[in-house]
Amino acid sequence: MQHPFPVPDAITVKNLRKTYTVREGGSWRGKTREIVALDGISFSVPKGQIAGFIGPNGAGKSTAIKILSGILRPTSGEVQVNGLVPWTSRVAHVARIGVVFGQRTQLWWDLSVGEGLALLRDIYGVEPERFARNRARLADALDLGEIMDQSVRQLSLGQRMRAEIAASLIHDPDILILDEPTIGLDAPSKLAVRAFVHELCRDHGTTVLLTTHDMHDIEALAERVIVIGHGRILADSPFEDLRMTTLSERILELDFHGTPPELALPAGAVETARAPHSLTITFDPRQIPAPALVAHVGHLPGLDDLRISRPSIDEIITRFYADHAA
Numbered sequence: 001m002q003h004p005f006p007v008p009d010a011i012t013v014k015n016l017r018k019t020y021t022v023r024e025g026g027s028w029r030g031k032t033r034e035i036v037a038l039d040g041i042s043f044s045v046p047k048g049q050i051a052g053f054i055g056p057n058g059a060g061k062s063t064a065i066k067i068l069s070g071i072l073r074p075t076s077g078e079v080q081v082n083g084l085v086p087w088t089s090r091v092a093h094v095a096r097i098g099v100v101f102g103q104r105t106q107l108w109w110d111l112s113v114g115e116g117l118a119l120l121r122d123i124y125g126v127e128p129e130r131f132a133r134n135r136a137r138l139a140d141a142l143d144l145g146e147i148m149d150q151s152v153r154q155l156s157l158g159q160r161m162r163a164e165i166a167a168s169l170i171h172d173p174d175i176l177i178l179d180e181p182t183i184g185l186d187a188p189s190k191l192a193v194r195a196f197v198h199e200l201c202r203d204h205g206t207t208v209l210l211t212t213h214d215m216h217d218i219e220a221l222a223e224r225v226i227v228i229g230h231g232r233i234l235a236d237s238p239f240e241d242l243r244m245t246t247l248s249e250r251i252l253e254l255d256f257h258g259t260p261p262e263l264a265l266p267a268g269a270v271e272t273a274r275a276p277h278s279l280t281i282t283f284d285p286r287q288i289p290a291p292a293l294v295a296h297v298g299h300l301p302g303l304d305d306l307r308i309s310r311p312s313i314d315e316i317i318t319r320f321y322a323d324h325a326a
């Protein structure tokens with residue numbers, strides 16, 4: 001059903017530009033040079049969506065996130081987050097967003113996690129009842145029981161990240177900005193963070209903008225990916241569309257109990273590797289559908305087993321970045 005009134009997006013970015021002025025050679029007396037970090041990017045994120053915001057090193061992601069979280073002023077362009085301009089309505093803005101920077105802490109090294117949360121309660125003016133409810137809910141969901149009384153300085157990276165996420169959500173923000181939330185975490189901790197973010201969106205309708213170099217975070221969470229490169233938007237689509245336009249090929253691996261036979265393959269399929277007991281065929285499913293190719297090779301003498309796989313999300317993104325490097 002269409003809404004009778006248009007629902008405003010949680011995040012709207014229009015023609016956003018940010019240039020930094022740096023001194024050549026780092027000297028204060030040298031000539032200055034402009035670095036264009038954001039070259040007029042536009043996108044919007046509807047309420048309740050998890051959007052991946054990705055790009056190679058130096059693409060401009062942190063700059064955009066700093067502007068969205070109100071830390072940095074842009075050179076030009078428009079931004080609205082929850083209907084507010086982050087850098088002009090800082091106090092109202094920070095009360096309605098949560099931000100996790102995987103590489104930095106928003107807690108206090110010498111305070112315990114519990115003391116840090118209480119300090120944030122006072123900073124954000126969270127009423128005692130709501131604070132107690134949120135603290136209990138987050139402690140349970142993020143397994144903070146054992147570390148609540150420990151000082152942040154003593155926490156392992158995985159424990160600190162759970163505490164950071166709790167800190168970013170203690171005031172019930174509508175929008176959560178996650179910058180590398182799984183960096184350096186072991187596999188179980190990564191899975192726990194992903195599951196938590198997924199449940200947060202499902203149960204609370206929180207909007208999430210997720211920046212990460214871990215493509216498994218994107219695969220697990222993002223309904224859509226905004227790809228940025230050299231300060232410009234390179235793609236903005238569901239990940240599946242990016243896969244189809246970038247690297248749609250599939251791989252068919254065949255195992256034999258003897259030497260693999262010579263093959264005549266249909267158009268759209270090529271032999272890409274041969275070993276003493278196996279063959280690898282790369283094919284384009286738009287030219288030759290997988291069932292037709294399997295039927296073609298299914299009766300080969302000595303065939304033991306076969307598997308079809310797709311290029312990994314890392315391979316797809318690597319290819320996408322390479323295609324757009326120019």
Ligand SMILES: Nc1ncnc2c1ncn2[C@@H]1O[C@H](COP(=O)(O)OP(=O)(O)OP(=O)(O)O)[C@@H](O)[C@H]1O
Nearest residue numbers: 020022035037055056057058059060061062063064
């Ligand atoms: N404070 C600054 N002063 C000068 N240049 C900067 C500053 N911050 C970022 N830049 C430059 O702006 C460009 C974009 O940097 P940014 O940190 O936004 O990229 P990023 O996509 O977050 O990269 P990464 O994935 O490596 O963190 C880079 O060329 C960077 O060198």
